[in-house]
Amino acid sequence: MEKRAKKKVLIAEDDESVRGLLVNALGGEYDLMEAVDGLDALEQMRMFEFRPDLALVDIKMPRMDGFELMEKLLRIIPALPIIFITGSGDIEYIGKAFRQGAVDYLLKPFEIQELFIRIAKAIEYRPLDLDRQFLENELAERTREFHAAQLEIIQKWAETVEYRDGYTGLHIANIAHYSAMLAKAYGLEERECYFMLQAAPLHDVGKVAIPDSVLQKPGPLDANEWELMKSHTLIGYNLLKSERLKILEVASRIAISHHERWDGRGYPYGLYKEDIPVEGRIVAITDVFDALTSKRPYKDAWRFEDAANFIIKGGGTQFDPKTIEAFVGIIPEIIKKSTIH
Template identity: 40%
Template sequence: MSPLLPKQCILVVDDSPENIDLLSEVLRDDYRIRIATSGEKALKIVYSDEPPDLILLDIMMPGLSGLEICRRLKSNPDRRRIPIIFVTAMTSTEDEQRGLETGAVDYITKPISPPIVKARVRTHLALYDQSRELERMVRQRTHELLTTRQQIIRRLGRAAEFKDNETGNHVLRMSHYARIIALAHGLGDEAANIIFNTAPMHDIGKIGIPDAILLKPGKLDAAEWEVMHQHPIMGAEIIGKHDNELLETSRIIALTHHEKWDGSGYPQQLKGEEIPLEGRIVAIADVFDALVSVRPYKGAVPVEEALQYLYEQSGKHFDPTLIDAFRSALPEVLRIKEIYADEHGALTDLEFQINEIFHHKDDPTGYPGVLSSTEGGLD
């Protein structure tokens, strides 16, 4: 073993001091040895912050037997991969079979042969190392695939921004707002991060809206609004249905972020909790940022007026419980608004990724006097 690498740790579990001494003598030159004279002490060591790399376990012990210890460890996801070798005087084929079926990787009978003990320990440690390395590679590859999906989602979200001529940081801000609302509502970090990473796709369907409508400098007529109201469906079709959670959440958000709590939204006129939670969260984040941001067809609404509108629309446009969450998280929302203000310049993808670690309707007729241009409107 290389002197640069720490010695691997072997836990020897036996109620007989003589057996512990013998196994320790055989292995101590090559490994760090820890000992336990009972099942309870063995479990305490295994569940510590420094678990052993392999366990040599006697079967016949007072209290917890070796078989019971093995069963408990193999039922624990955090410790089940530690190889266990039974070292026992139980020599029948049935005993050996029972031990292996319980989850042990090998079975050594007493009295032990030192060369056999060394060889078996060396073999199973090598297999364990290979298994851990394979798991590490799988985790790394999974992370790479997740990162790739996230980047694709963000870039498609930006494609919709360019099409709509919106401000450069809108998608970034509203994604952070959505994450903050989700956390304030009681969702965990994982669920909130999924919403953060999929919210950029909310308006991808605008790619399918003709420029003459999307970029019209004046009010849309009824026929044009009918076309505009198709962009959630187009977005859902662009993304498609998937088993992957990121892509499926992106589709749900694209399809439902214009639904309203009272059923007056589009495209499906969903009502209340018929609207997926992700869509309800993104609706608030998107509308708030649209109100307080400058657009080619409107000026920015003061924060106080935007908040008044959101609060007045609680129970109408927006889920009241999510408005409460938004209200409770307002200091954090306003901090994000300042950090990613458009006057600071458009952020790069690298900055987007760094700041992801740092944290994490649009019918104009609902707010008279604020939107008077396309009023393609907060759409």
């Protein structure tokens, strides 16, 4: 029969008589490490690679007291059960100990039987909750890291497209912020506005498949080239469509619909009015507005007022009238916060 490994217990107690009592009582049942204060405990843990399953910690110790030791222990082992040992005159510290993460306490003097009961309870039962919380925290942290990595990839992808298209990073930033602002003014929920902020910069991602000879042609496109250019909407949709990632789902709708027109004369499908996804209607406005107000090698930047008037005149034909109403409301904010001016 395989011998079960002993649980490891850290004892941090500066009173030699109490420490000796604990060692004598627990030595046969547990693998012990004894320390005279907090610094000694941490140094020995590091030196001997000792990872305790439970810590018995006195509150009052020289160099590093029990509260500071507990804080450092929980940084190293977030699920570690800690039992505080305190004298009868230290009752006021018990509440503070529990708030810092202690699972139990012992009042000096204590009975050996009580000691074993408290330790067994802490090791066998409470760690289940602590481990679960630790795993939940780890999962949340890994989820945040994964989400941040996704956003960085999306950002780099958008930058790649804009670089090929001859734009600058300002266009990506402007489209993102204008679209989120307009989505909020339109009445979309906060979560949807966040998705617009992250997804809108990918509106032209399909241009990665358009040849440079077409994408960067200095003169007008012929009929065949124009059809090829228009295909970036379908290509972008196919690149981005996803049933698992909400940001990509939103981005795919934007990619395929931001060149549709309210009057049905847009592309690729000639969608009419509300058949156009609202995300596409929003980016249709912000994309044109930023293109007009940005300086390009072949044109000067329009004044904000002139670009806004152009957008407003397109209401009911190129653009959704309701979205334009919302756009008019955010023009002062756009002018104030613009990364261009």
